[in-house]
Amino acid sequence: MTTTTYPVPYPMQSRQDLIVAGALETELETLRHEYGPVVPAVMPFGEGRAWIAIGYAEVQQVMSDDRFVVWKHRGNNYPRLRHSEGHKPPFRMAFDKMDGPEQIARRRVLARHLSVRRVMSMRDESRAKIERFLDNFIAMGQGADLMTQFVEHVPLSVIADLLGVPEDETDVFLEAALDHMNGRITSEEQANAHITKVNEYFDRLVARRRAEPGDDLISALLGDLEGGIWDDEELGGVGFVLLTAGHDSTASIIGGILYWLAHDPERFQYLKNNRDVLPRAIEEFLRVVPAGTGTRVRIATEDVEIGGVVVKKDDGIHPVVHPANFDERVFTNPRELDFDREDAPHLRFGFGPHACPGNQLARMEIREVLGAVLDRFATLEAAQPAEDWREQMLMRGPKALKVNWTLEEPRS
Template identity: 30%
Template sequence: MTTLEEPAVEFPVARECPFAPPKEYARIREEEPVSKVGLPDGRQAWVVTRHEDVRMVLNDRRFSADRFHPNFPALTVGGNSFRRDSDDRTMIAMDAPEHGPARRAVLGEFTVKRMEALRPRIQQIVDDLIDEMLAGPKPADLVSALSLPVPSLVICELLGVPYADHGLFQTHTAELLKRTTGPEERRAAFEAVHGYLDELVVQKESAPGDDLLGRQITKLREEGTYQRGPLVALAFLLLVAGHETTANMISLGTIALLENPRQLTAIKADQDKTAPAVEELLRYFTIVDAATARLCVEDVEIGGATIKAGDGVLALGYSANRDPKAFENPDSFDIDRGARHHVAFGFGPHQCLGQNLARMELKIVFDTLFERIPALKLAAPVDDLPFKDDAAIYGVYRLPVTW
């Protein structure tokens, strides 16, 4: 990976405001849209900031997703050190031609049709949690009462993970996602979740159930391709990504809607507006600043720069989603924008597998929450909320609300 004496910016860059990207993003996008930045481990990588360039990187085979390559960029110190044997890697770390078959093997679990079949159960989960919140003390913490348990319950039921164990994986996942977690603590958290899922898969091997992991075991055994390691790695990926991202979007989305009462009133009056509002919330917050990282495997000219083979690349989704060339008045929150071309779910062959599920969960939560608690309001000033400035996935640790 190429090095420079003084990179212009050190990554990751902390957000100064929950509703706006760091000022450096706009400056880099305008002055030097493809440029070198410093990484926490002392190395350097390229950052790509414009919407069209980010989409190009994420859809170009000259940029590899191989996280096991020693040059693959990491946004935490020791971020690559706990990766296991490459035989256990999931589709997120694969390139063509291996990536396609691996993705298709599980893609059927996340189709719109299968997600629609889950709608009644998701609605029941949301209603039950709101019942509990209404019966409890005020103010309530929306994070612990609703934001975190909804996606955690859903992904546990989808995978076949006992929700009774949610404390274990939520605690260790939080450690994994904190940028301040040291290498030893990060590895310990990883091993704890990985070990738990390995034991769970072993149990399911003897009696596969009607859940995602059980169905995968049965299907892969019939094909003669079953291996435990890759399935455990897949379970890890889906469990972590399946609850943390949506949980943070529920909390942040609630804040944004409460802070924009006119647009919230429009949603309350017409729930057909909720789906486009979800898209705007996804674009507006882009809770993972870098849509993803890549490793250049062939010299590429992009944005006036030459990225050499072996160089790391960060596709900066938060900058892309605030690019004025892609979105008019990008820093304004507008539920009528209709901006489904955002890159909050990535882009190209590695686009988020669970995006249909996330969209459904968010719509159900917002529709139900504001219909059942129309007087919902924040119980603390926004400036006093504990935002996750130290985490790889942006959000809020606690969200006191009342009604």
């Protein structure tokens, strides 16, 4: 590896919804080749020295080494991607901002309620909703926008069901939650107003579910209060975390997969005719299709050697998942979409104690959406195919995907 000293640290971007991952990937791949798998960086908010981990093993280390923490030892102005990331009120303490035994205990309870069995019990109802959303989309006619008129509805509906949020109430807080998730917040006042709006909604929802429990996650977690695991404030924090992470990232991934298939008719037909390949194909799409620039910034609690550099105590380090999933040291021909790949597992849902607890829910949604689309459409093609679609699909998630189609003939 040729090593060079960069004159300035790499400037990380905050506006995830505007990042074109094709360009970002090229830059970070160059950095990995010329500098190394851990690179000095400037975060858009906060003060202090920061790094980005862009190698597969290094991202795994940041996510699993207990010397890198997500919450403790942070000041109010640590280097970070978002203007407000839980460093002071009104942002609630929640499991994703804890470390050690506290975090493990809460994740264990949450994992029980997000088990494969629980997720599978939601499959039939989720598929029925997906079919209704597809009916509405098809009724709009050729050239309709698959992203805004179909894809974005699915994760919101599923996560609302899981949390016990009536669908007609989601507009109360959705814009505020997504502004925060996508880095659109530009002032502390805006951040506080948005977070307070979401907090207040989930406070009301927790109170309602305490009075009238239902078959939903909030009601189930209320039953764990007696064990001392959760308090009311944390329950509101759970709602916020699962809403933002469970809706926006899943919609981006589904949109990216359908963007690929709408521009690649041969792949679409291959999956239609080889359904047994679908589980492997989904995992490969999860490796290739981005859902953001990475995960929460960690802070080093002591000097840590990683990737050939020493991250000093109190430095921030940001594990960037997407380039790690293209690390040629780990993946053979990493830029190739290979449904038969047997390389290392992707890091799309993180790694270690802070791995996404809702990964089985996301997989179920992706599987049911793709199954429904492959069943209903004989063909599906982008209405305005782009010559550089492979670069375009490497965006965080298409904002629009206008398609034309032919439907499968009804079975007699």
